Amino acid sequence: MRYATLRPASPSPELVAHQPTDWPTIAPATQTAPATHSAAHTATPPLVTRPPTETPFEIPASPEPTPMATTTASPTALPTTDPEPVWVYWDEIKIDTYAYEEARYTDPNGAGHPYPLLNWDRVGPPRPRTYRTLVMRNEYLELTFLPDLGGRLYQCRYLPTGQTLLYNNRTIKPTRWGPPDQGWWLAVGGIEFALPVEEHGYLTAEPWTPDVIRGDDGSAAVIMRIEEQSRQIAAEVEIGLRPGEAGFEINSTLRNLSDESRPLQYWINAMLSPGGHGVEPTWRFYYPTSDVIVHSRGDESLPDAFERMPWPIYDGRDLSRYDTWHSRLGFFAPDLDAPYTAVYDEVARIGMVRTFPPVIARGAKLFAFGQDVDTDAYTDDDSRYVEMWGGLTATFWDDFTLAPQAAVGWQENWYVIADCQGISYANEKAAAYAFREGDELSLAVCAPAARQWEIEIAQDEHDLIRRSLTLRPDVPFHERIALAPGSETLPIAIRIIDETGRIVISFTA
Structure with a gap:
């Protein structure tokens, strides 16, 4: 609006x-x-x-x-x-x-x-x-x-x-x-x-x-x-x-x-x-894409400017984790699978989400200095930051x-997302994180406003959860769900539905 x-x-x-x-x-x-x-x-x-x-x-x-x-x-x-x-x-x-x-x-x-x-x-x-x-x-x-x-x-x-x-x-x-x-x-x-x-x-x-x-x-x-x-x-x-x-x-x-x-x-x-x-080393970058275009880099082990680079894993390094960054890196992500980008600190348990209309706002860029860079060029206290661009x-x-x-x-x-653990999917209404570990699913949902929704979680056409979901900006939803033995490879469908019956979020973990 x-x-x-x-x-x-x-x-x-x-x-x-x-x-x-x-x-x-x-x-x-x-x-x-x-x-x-x-x-x-x-x-x-x-x-x-x-x-x-x-x-x-x-x-x-x-x-x-x-x-x-x-x-x-x-x-x-x-x-x-x-x-x-x-x-x-x-x-x-x-x-x-x-x-x-x-x-x-x-x-x-x-x-x-x-x-x-x-x-x-x-x-x-x-x-x-x-x-x-x-x-x-x-x-x-x-x-x-x-x-x-x-x-x-x-x-x-x-x-x-x-x-x-x-x-x-x-x-x-x-x-x-x-x-x-x-x-x-x-x-x-x-x-x-x-x-x-x-x-x-x-x-x-x-x-x-x-x-x-x-x-x-x-x-x-x-x-x-x-x-x-x-x-x-x-x-x-x-x-x-x-x-x-x-x-x-x-x-x-x-x-x-x-x-x-x-x-x-x-x-x-x-x-x-x-x-x-x-x-902090505990930062995570969420750009939902499989490859990016390098704008500039100081780390010579990475592809050079104008070249495409797999994201987030390159040569065994998970570049979505800040603690793997050296020198500097900037890249464009013109082919996002979903129109959002985000940064989240896993220890401070807080982050920021940006959502946008990709038909008009086609640009998404990330830039950061690694911990090994001399910062005297722009600051006097050796502090660092990350640039999340949209254009x-x-x-x-x-x-x-x-x-x-x-x-x-x-x-x-x-x-702002607080105590959300991470991001698997986001839009302007909410962000959700789902993490599978063995026979258990960990789920978190954050929303920028107070909401009363319904959540449905199913695996192999069997309902695992179907119930109401109440959120506030300062109180996210958390749930740990037991999975059936031997179902580790079966996808899990997660849907959140608003009071009018419209789907707020739908993704597969």
């Missing part, structure tokens, strides 16, 4: 105003009529609400996430009261930042675009800097945005345990990566929106214009807008959060404002570190041509 259908609601009794000259200050504001989307947008939405007990925050020096609570059974009933509406409020964050802004300069004729280049000799040492943030929060997730650094979703925090899902560089640092015709990229973290060329695009360090809309059901959405100058593309990214859900929607719309066709690329790049700050084109080597005055867009869903 597109959040474009949302209408700004009347302000609630608790309102705050963002003060342009002193924006850390939160002060009560008088009620005003809701703005319409046809009105001019300023750099700061005028009125948003916030929880009364919140305070400004900083990146912690050494975060220690709360361990996942052990959950071994489904809740017996769904919540009987409606969840509270989504909170939205302004805040601030202090981050050490290299003095790169003084080193920027433009050379439109030489570079072929109007965006800043970097004089590396003029980049100064890091210093504390305060950034404004826009925060959305429900009972399960807290989403923090940095409008002035690419309009990025900077952090996603899972509130039942306090664990974070996105990587945040503790010192924002310019790197020599990025588009070849720009020659640098700002290593910040979070989820960035890369346009209009490959390798992070031109806009991830540019300020985007934020807006906030609310829905009658208590949902809210943050909209980030920018007009890309080299190709005259108006970009709008809308991130929506509903009450009582541990997931969010990303709606992207690109519109060609010119009278000429424009070749372009658009990618959503999530820099992930679920459960803490950095990458309009299948690879960085392809362009999408947008016709004059035409638009393209899609909605994708991201959600």
